[in-house]
Amino acid sequence: MNILKxxxxxxxxxxxxxxxAGLALLAAGCGSSGKSSSSGGQSSSTADAxxxxxxxxxxxxxxxxxxxxxxxxxxxxxxxxxEAYYSFTYEITRPTQRYLLYPKQNSTALxxxxxxxxxxxxxxxxxxTVHIRQGVRFSPPVNxxxxxxxxxxxxxxxxxxxxxxxxxxAYFSVIKGTPTTPPATPKPISGITTPNTHTIVFHLKRPEAxxxxxxxxxxxxxxxxxxxxxxxxxxxxxxxxxxVATGPYMIKNNKAGSINGxxxxxxxxxxxxxxxNWKASTDFRLACANEVRFMEGYQDPTxxxxxxxxxxxxxNGDTPPPAAELRSILSNPSQKKLLYFTPTGGSRYxxxxxxxAPFDKxxxxxxxxxxxxxxxxRLTRGGVVDGRIATHFIDPSFGNKGFDQAGGYTFNPYPTPxxxxxxxxxxxxxxxxxxxxxxxxxxxxxxxxxxxxxxxDTAKVVAADLAKIGIHARIISVTHSTMYTxxxxxxxxxxxxxxxxxxxxxxxxxxxxxDATFNGKNILPSNNSNWPLLNNPKINAEMATAEKTxxxxxxxxxxxxxxxxxxxxxxxxPWLWEDYPTLFSSRVVPAVMYDNSGSxxxxxxxxx
Amino acid sequence: xxVDAERRVDDSPRQAEPGGVVADAPPIQAGGVFGxxxxxxxxxxxxxxxxxxxxxxxxxxxxxxxxxxxxxxDPAALRAGRQASPALIAQIRHSLGLDKPLYDQxxxxxxxxxxxFDLGYSYQNSVSVRQQIFxxxxxxxxxxxxxxxxxxxxxxxxxxISAIRPRSRVDRTTMGGALLAISAPVYxxxxxxxxxxxxxxxxxxxxxxxxxxxxxxxxxxxxxxxLLPWFVLAAAFAAFYARMVRGNLIxxxxxxxxxxxxxxxxxxxxxxxxxxxxxxxxxxxxxAGLDLGLLLGGAVLTETVFxxxxxxxxxxxSITNSDLPAIQGTVLFGAFFIITANLFVDILYAFxxxxxxx
Numbered sequence: 001m002n003i004l005k006x007x008x009x010x011x012x013x014x015x016x017x018x019x020x021a022g023l024a025l026l027a028a029g030c031g032s033s034g035k036s037s038s039s040g041g042q043s044s045s046t047a048d049a050x051x052x053x054x055x056x057x058x059x060x061x062x063x064x065x066x067x068x069x070x071x072x073x074x075x076x077x078x079x080x081x082x083e084a085y086y087s088f089t090y091e092i093t094r095p096t097q098r099y100l101l102y103p104k105q106n107s108t109a110l111x112x113x114x115x116x117x118x119x120x121x122x123x124x125x126x127x128x129t130v131h132i133r134q135g136v137r138f139s140p141p142v143n144x145x146x147x148x149x150x151x152x153x154x155x156x157x158x159x160x161x162x163x164x165x166x167x168x169x170a171y172f173s174v175i176k177g178t179p180t181t182p183p184a185t186p187k188p189i190s191g192i193t194t195p196n197t198h199t200i201v202f203h204l205k206r207p208e209a210x211x212x213x214x215x216x217x218x219x220x221x222x223x224x225x226x227x228x229x230x231x232x233x234x235x236x237x238x239x240x241x242x243x244v245a246t247g248p249y250m251i252k253n254n255k256a257g258s259i260n261g262x263x264x265x266x267x268x269x270x271x272x273x274x275x276x277n278w279k280a281s282t283d284f285r286l287a288c289a290n291e292v293r294f295m296e297g298y299q300d301p302t303x304x305x306x307x308x309x310x311x312x313x314x315x316n317g318d319t320p321p322p323a324a325e326l327r328s329i330l331s332n333p334s335q336k337k338l339l340y341f342t343p344t345g346g347s348r349y350x351x352x353x354x355x356x357a358p359f360d361k362x363x364x365x366x367x368x369x370x371x372x373x374x375x376x377x378r379l380t381r382g383g384v385v386d387g388r389i390a391t392h393f394i395d396p397s398f399g400n401k402g403f404d405q406a407g408g409y410t411f412n413p414y415p416t417p418x419x420x421x422x423x424x425x426x427x428x429x430x431x432x433x434x435x436x437x438x439x440x441x442x443x444x445x446x447x448x449x450x451x452x453x454x455x456x457d458t459a460k461v462v463a464a465d466l467a468k469i470g471i472h473a474r475i476i477s478v479t480h481s482t483m484y485t486x487x488x489x490x491x492x493x494x495x496x497x498x499x500x501x502x503x504x505x506x507x508x509x510x511x512x513x514x515d516a517t518f519n520g521k522n523i524l525p526s527n528n529s530n531w532p533l534l535n536n537p538k539i540n541a542e543m544a545t546a547e548k549t550x551x552x553x554x555x556x557x558x559x560x561x562x563x564x565x566x567x568x569x570x571x572x573x574p575w576l577w578e579d580y581p582t583l584f585s586s587r588v589v590p591a592v593m594y595d596n597s598g599s600x601x602x603x604x605x606x607x608x
Numbered sequence: 609x610x611v612d613a614e615r616r617v618d619d620s621p622r623q624a625e626p627g628g629v630v631a632d633a634p635p636i637q638a639g640g641v642f643g644x645x646x647x648x649x650x651x652x653x654x655x656x657x658x659x660x661x662x663x664x665x666x667x668x669x670x671x672x673x674x675x676x677x678x679x680x681x682d683p684a685a686l687r688a689g690r691q692a693s694p695a696l697i698a699q700i701r702h703s704l705g706l707d708k709p710l711y712d713q714x715x716x717x718x719x720x721x722x723x724x725f726d727l728g729y730s731y732q733n734s735v736s737v738r739q740q741i742f743x744x745x746x747x748x749x750x751x752x753x754x755x756x757x758x759x760x761x762x763x764x765x766x767x768x769i770s771a772i773r774p775r776s777r778v779d780r781t782t783m784g785g786a787l788l789a790i791s792a793p794v795y796x797x798x799x800x801x802x803x804x805x806x807x808x809x810x811x812x813x814x815x816x817x818x819x820x821x822x823x824x825x826x827x828x829x830x831x832x833x834x835l836l837p838w839f840v841l842a843a844a845f846a847a848f849y850a851r852m853v854r855g856n857l858i859x860x861x862x863x864x865x866x867x868x869x870x871x872x873x874x875x876x877x878x879x880x881x882x883x884x885x886x887x888x889x890x891x892x893x894x895x896a897g898l899d900l901g902l903l904l905g906g907a908v909l910t911e912t913v914f915x916x917x918x919x920x921x922x923x924x925x926s927i928t929n930s931d932l933p934a935i936q937g938t939v940l941f942g943a944f945f946i947i948t949a950n951l952f953v954d955i956l957y958a959f960x961x962x963x964x965x966x
Contacts (some may be wrong), residue, residue: 074928164687164689164700166690167690169692169693182699184699235703235704236703236729238734260739265743266730266732269917297921297925300799300913303802307808307816309808312807479928481686526685527685527688529690
C-alpha cells in the first residue's frame with residue numbers, strides 16, 4: 001500500500017510542529033537511545049519505544065445509537081471501494097462493504113466475512129473455492145440479495161481502466177484469463193466461475209501463497225453489475241458516487257443512489273448512516289452508533305488532537321497527533337489512557353540507486369549504512385513515539401510470520417554504537433571500495449526529497465551524514481507525490497538517493513513487504529516501487545520459490561531469509577519500524593483496526 | 609411570425625455606399641443610440657471587458673503551462689495507485705486525455721469552458737469542478753463579506769480617532785496594535801485565536817475549527833462558527849485600513865477648504881465627518897473593492913486554518929492532490945473575481961475622472 005499515512009503528499013500547516021519538536025530533540029543531544037545494546041541490536045523488552053497494546057476488543061455496545069466523529073486532514077484516495085488503496089479509505093470501506101474475508105480484531109489473522117468459512121484450496125494449489133453467506137443484501141436503491149456473480153464482477157471491474165484498481169494486477173493477475181492490457185471497461189475473466197449463486201471458484205495459473213490473504217482486500221466487496229455497469233462503462237467510473245453497501249453502514253444517499261454532495265462532500269465530510277438492509281444475524285460487527293461522520297480538512301494535527309481531547313470529536317482518522325502533543329498526552333495520566341499505539345507493519349528506509357555510481361558498489365552502500373545516524377533520522381519524525389529503529393524490513397508486528405525468522409531484534413548487519421553511526425567503519429568500507437583515506441572523491445550525488453518536514457528534515461540528516469565521508473548530495477526538493485510519481489518511481493529519472501521512501505504492507509504476509517519493493521522482476525518503467533532497483537538473481541530466485549510455497553511455516557522461513565539477504569545488500573537502509581498513534585475521546589469505547597495502522601474501527605466503537 | 613418579419617427586413621431595398629454603409633440606415637446623430645455606444649465611456653468599458661476576457665485566457669494558459677512545465681505529480685500514476693502496471697497507467701492517461709499534446713488538451717478544456725461553462729471533472733473523485741466551486745461559493749461569500757464588514761467597522765473608526773488625535777496615547781496604542789495585526793500572519797493568528805477562544809482553547813467561548821454551519825441550516829451556529837474567522841481574516845485588513853484612513857484624513861484636514869469650513873463656524877464633528885472623511889475615504893473605497901475581489905477567489909489560509917469548506921480550501925486541496933482540473937477551476941475562478949473587481953474599480957474611476965477614458 002502507499003507509504004504510510006503521508007502517502008497523499010499533503011502539505012500540513014501543523015507539520016512544522018513536528019519538525020520543531022524533532023529539531024528541539026536533536027539539539028538536546030540525541031540521548032534517547034540509551035537502552036539499546038552496544039551492538040546496535042535491541043531486544044523486545046528493552047528497546048526504546050512506547051507500548052503498542054491495542055484497546056481490548058469490545059464484545060458489546062456501551063450504548064446503541066449516537067454519532068461518532070472521526071477527524072482527518074485529507075480525503076479518501078477514491079470513494080469507490082474497487083479503487084480504494086489507502087488506509088484512511090479503509091476506515092470507510094470496512095464498515096460499509098463486506099469483503100470475502102476480514103482481519104480479526106487485534107490480530108493479523110483473518111476470518112470469514114461475506115464468506116461462510118475460510119476458502120478451500122485444492123491440493124495442487126490452483127483452485128480456490130469460496131462459499132458466500134446467504135441473506136446479505138445490498139443497500140438501497142438495489143435492495144436485492146448478494147450473489148457470487150456480484151463478487152465476480154467486483155474483481156473483473158478492478159482490472160479495467162475505468163476503475164483502475166492499484167493492486168488487482170499484483171495479487172489477482174494469477175487468476176486465469178485476467179487481461180494483460182487493461183480493457184477500457186470491465187470484461188469477464190474466464191478464471192472466475194460461479195457454479196451457483198452462493199459459490200465462487202478461482203482458477204489460478206499457478207499456486208500463489210498470498211492469494212487467499214488477498215481476498216481480505218476491498219476489491220472482493222460485491223458490486224451489482226446490472227446497477228453498476230452504466231457507471232463503469234464511462235471513461236472514469238462514477239460508481240463510487242453511486243455505490244451501494246453491504247455492511248452495517250452506507251454512505252448517505254438520495255433515492256437514485258447518489259452520494260455526491262449528500263453523504264460524500266469531497267474534502268469536507270463523509271457521512272455514514274445505517275444500512276436498512278443489513279442484518280446483524282449475518283455479521284460479527286457490533287455497529288453500535290447510528291451515524292458516523294468523517295470530518296475532513298483538519299490540516300493542523302495539534303488542533304485535531306485538541307479537538308478530540310475536548311470531546312468535540314472521537315478519533316484521528318488519517319493524521320497522528322504531533323510528537324509534542326503525544327509527549328504531553330503521555331505525561332498526563334487521564335489522557336494517556338486515551339492514546340493507543342499500533343505497529344503499522346511498515347518501515348521507512350533510505351533507498352540507494354544500485355544502477356548508478358557510486359552506489360553500484362556494495363562497499364560504498366555499506367559505508368552509507370554505517371555512517372547514517374538512525375537516531376537523528378528518527379528524531380526528524382518525532383523520536384521514540386514514532387516507533388523502533390529498524391534494522392531490517394519485516395516489522396516486529398509480523399512476529400513468527402517472518403520477523404523472527406529474519407533474526408528478530410538481534411539481526412543487524414550494520415551495527416553502530418547506540419544507532420548513532422560509526423564513522424570509522426564507514427571509512428573502512430570506503431577504503432575497501434578503493435577510496436584512499438576512506439573519503440569519497442567522486443562527483444556530487446543527487447537526492448530527491450520532500451519539500452516539507454518531516455521528509456525534508458530526514459533528507460538534511462542524510463546529507464549531513466554522507467558529507468562526513470565526502471559524499472556531497474544535491475537535494476532536489478519537491479512535493480511528496482511529485483517525489484514518487486516523477487522521480488523515485490521512474491527509474492530513468494531516479495536520483496542516486498531517495499531518502500523519503502517506505503512501504504506499508506497490504507496485509508501481514510512477508511511477501512507483501514518484500515516482493516514489490518526488492519524483486520528484480522517488479523522493476524517497472526513507471527510506478528516502480530523497487531526504489532533501489534535491486535535485481536539480484538539469487539534473491540529473485542528465492543522469491544520466486546517463496547511465492548509458490550503454500551506451507552506457511554516454510555513460507556515464513558523463506559521470506560525471513562530473503563529479508564536478511566536484502567538487508568545485507570545495503571541497497572536500502574531501514575531506519576524506522578513505524579508505530580501509529582490513535583487518540584480517542586473519553587466519551588467513546590475505543591476500537592482499532594490492528595492490521596490497518598491502528599485506524600479507528602467505527603464498526604466496534606460505541607458512545608459511552 | 610419571426611421569419612416573416614425577418615424576410616420583410618431582408619426584402620427591403622438597400623443601397624450600399626462605398627465604405628459599406630447602408631444608404632437607408634438611420635443617420636448617426638450626436639446623442640443617439642450609436643452615438644452613445646461610440647462615446648468614450650461605453651468604448652472604454654468594452655475595451656476593459658475584452659481585456660478581462662483576454663487576461664482570463666492568459667491565466668488559464670499559464671496554469672496549464674506551469675502544471676506541466678514545473679515538477680508536479682503525475683495524475684495518471686496517482687490515480688492508478690502504487691502497484692499498478694505501466695499498461696494500466698497508460699490506459700488511464702489515455703482515458704483522461706493526458707496522452708494528447710498539450711495544445712490539444714488546452715483546446716478541449718477551453719472549448720468545454722466557453723461552450724458549456726464546463727470546468728471539467730476532478731481526477732481524484734470524478735466530481736464536477738463547477739459543482740464543487742458553486743457548492744463552496746456561499747461559504748466563501750459568508751466568510752469574505754463578514755470579514756469585509758468587520759474590518760470596515762473596525763478600521764475606519766480607529767483611523768478617524770487616530771487622525772483627529774495624532775500622537776496621542778490613543779493614536780500610539782491603536783497604531784501599535786495595527787502594526788502587530790499587520791505583522792501577524794493569518795495562520796499564526798488563527799491558531800492563537802483557536803487555542804484561546806474556541807472549544808479547544810483556554811476560554812471556551814466559540815466553536816472551533818470545522819464547525820462551519822450553513823446559514824440556512826442554523827443562522828445562530830453560522831454566526832458563531834464564523835465569528836473567529838471573521839476577526840482573524842479582518843485583523844490585518846482592519847489595521848491596514850486604519851493606517852490608511854488616518855494618513856489620508858490627517859492630510860485632508862490640512863486642506864484649505866477644511867480651514868474655510870472651520871472658519872465658517874461649522875462644528876468639528878461635522879468638519880471631520882462631512883468634509884474631511886468624505887475625501888479621505890475615496891481611495892479606501894477603491895482599495896476595498898479590490899481586496900474584496902481578491903478574497904472572493906478564496907481566503908485560502910483562513911479557510912484552511914479554520915477548516916471552512918470554501919473555495920480557498922478547495923484550491924489548497926487541489927494543489928496538494930495534483931488535481932489539475934480543480935486547480936485550473938479555482939485559479940480561473942479567483943482570477944475572474946480579481947479581474948471583475950479591477951474592472952469595476954476602473955469603471956468607477958472613469959466615471960469619477962473622465963481623463964482615464966481616453
